Amino acid sequence: MSEIMKPNGITRRGFLKRGVTFISVSLATPYMMMHTSTSDHSVFAAASTTATTNNLLVVVRLQGGNDGLNTVIPITDSVYKQSRPTLAFAEKDVLPITEKLAFHPKMKNFQNFYKAGKLAVINGVGYPNSNLSHFRATDIWETASPDKYLSEGWLGNFLDMSIAQNHSEEFRAASIATVGLPLALVGQKIVVPAIATLDSYNFQTDNKYAADRANQVSAFVKSNQRTNENAFNDYVSKTGLSAYEGAEQLQKVASAYKSNVDYGKDPFSQGLRLIAQIISGGLGTQILFISIGGFDTHANQAKDHETLWSYVDGGLGAFYQDLTNINIAENVTMMTYSEFGRRVRENGSRGTDHGTAAPMFVMGNKVKGGQYSEYPSLTKLDDNGNLIHSVDFRSVYNTILESWMGADGEKILGAKFGNLGFFQS
């Protein structure tokens, strides 16, 4: 830890010297921490015409381990039916994709995206020696590192390596509907705001006395505008004012947003609505992260899984419609992932246990729709009865980084992975 992070014994002069970049631009860059700026613009590789730094990535995390087999269903495979005596779908109930594959019945919007050529289905995504602990597997996906324990995420790396590329730092990325910040967005230089709800990302005052709010806000601002001889108080005051102003900006953008798209009342759909509000505000955002939990379906899976997919499908359908209405759909790509899939054979509680490879979805107007990589065999399983992955998740990341974010995937991921080519060139 650098000296500057220690409040004891720091002098005001020393503080300003090391933090001068930060302090002088603090109001414009509230989420940067006080590390020395070492922006590395070379991270941006010469990329395809699709990739620009105005492009936005919406990352959807399906938390708990989504059952891939009942999401992209190998509907004609007899092993599927045998392995899932209570959970297998009948052919008449599912939404066809190809002759052999079909979507879960609740994935109507996904089917439409697919038909329109805007949805890439990447089958059998995983990595060698899958970890089946929720915590560890999530960290593996979010740090893009199955072997080493890392404390920064892949999206955090992207943000760190691309500071100030034609954007102000405010809201360059945000995490929506998560408790705390997902490891994926943790970087060394940038601090991404975690916005649980629009209401929470606000300088809150007493709801009972709304008319007193202006008095409270003015006292708060005034007490943080003091000239502080004490370096710590000075730092906190400035950070506090930035926090307040950032929150005000978000509230303003959100209240200016008008939309007649009907989002569901569930937190996931409402979170996507907030993402649409942020995007519509033109704040220079590049990455928005949203999480929906509950996919750990060990018992009585059918009903829970159906509800979850109705939220995911309904939410993303409404979101896409909204983006189209405000003419920004061209600049937005959505991707989904889950920390693992589930066991081929259902368990004794009409549920499924932790498994391995599962599909990922990438969709948007610039996506080249279709099937990518082999659907895993249901008979050639690993020692635990789990699917063997056919493509490494880091190639999916790499494709997005290179072909959509215009970044150097190798630098960000720490190793070279292939490009699956699911973007239009």
Added chain:
Amino acid sequence: MAIEWSYRNAAQLLRRAGFGGTTEEINRFVGLGLEGSVDYLLNFEQIDDSALDAILAKNNFDLTKFRPAQSWWLTRMIFTQRQFQEKMTLFWHGHFATSIRKIARAEMMLSQIALFRRLAVGNFKDILLEVSKDPAMIIWLDNNTNIKGKPNENYARELFELFSLGIGNYTEFDIREAARAFTGWTLRGNQFFFNASQHDDGSKTVFGQTGNWNGDDIVNLTVKHPAAAYFITKKLFEFFAYRNPEQAIIEDLAKVYAQSNYSIKPIMRKIFTSDAFYSEKAFYTNVKSPTELVVSSIRMLRGTINPALIPNYMAGMEQELLAPPTVKGWDGGLQWINTSNLLTRYNYANFLATARGSNGNALPIESLLNPAAATPEAIVDHFLNMLGPVEIDATAKGTLVEYLQKSDSGNPAASFTLDAGTIDKKIRGLTHLIMSLPEFQLN
């Protein structure tokens, strides 16, 4: 130099050695005197804590789950009379930072926390030895894969680097040899198990001493290592007093460590009775950790908060108990302050200040007033005193007084009357504002 025992010093002791307290508790410490207060805190086993057990039982936490396990511990911190024991437990958690993100079992995490609580001020040798056998630690640093012929150095390395000596006080060779001594220290059925068949019983040389060392011997050699005395006493002083202490202070503490045969309690007594602990370098120079902020504010204001709601606020402030970010623990200091987590601090302040009895959250605002302090100036002083004391300049005080006097129109009201409406609106608002001052973020 004798320490002049005052309310300010007593409050400092209670904030640092525990999680702060009400003005009544601080006044009781004033009455006990310095030695009496320190004795009371350190000899915590003599304090009756039966009320805590009743509170914990009533809440019926599911201790197999992460969030309820956090709530359970936070409830302990708020309600235990044995404040110092719980603060030491938090210190050891940050020192031997183990995370549920790898362990995955909340019960196993809590059993490690129970170890820290049991040996809070015990002998450092016992602590290191028990930690080396602790199931969560064995999983956390992979000692269950440390076997004869194929040693895993993870535990040996962190034992030296982070837990006892600090970098530069051992060699890579020491690590490799110590790792061999810990081979076969594994788990069976979630309990520590010494697997003799996986243990390397050949000769090893650690810190230049050769023998057929087992893990116990490594712990013995480690606590005797000259660097251990400086490393652990400095870490304790920095957590409880201030960072970057003078060399002379650590020399003195290192002597206590050696004389007391590695016992933690005499070291803590030395710290809490030292001039340095009550010097200006120590006052309001540590950034409150989220745990300290949340627990002390509830204690100081005699609030009641639904314990299930606290972990989310703490996650927003970026401290999740039982889930430190790395084996180094929380960096602390200014790392606690950025726009996102500061906003959560402000909003937590508003949440506590406006708790009016619903969902198990209540701040008894009327009972916090002092009848003798009824002018805006006196009320501001009273609340600043209660919430720290928080020491602020005249400008900031003036802003708070002005806030109390302002009507909804934003203009000063004709007169200030402390009626029920004013109390419910303005005194709660004042509490929120004080807790949102930069000065309040410091301990």
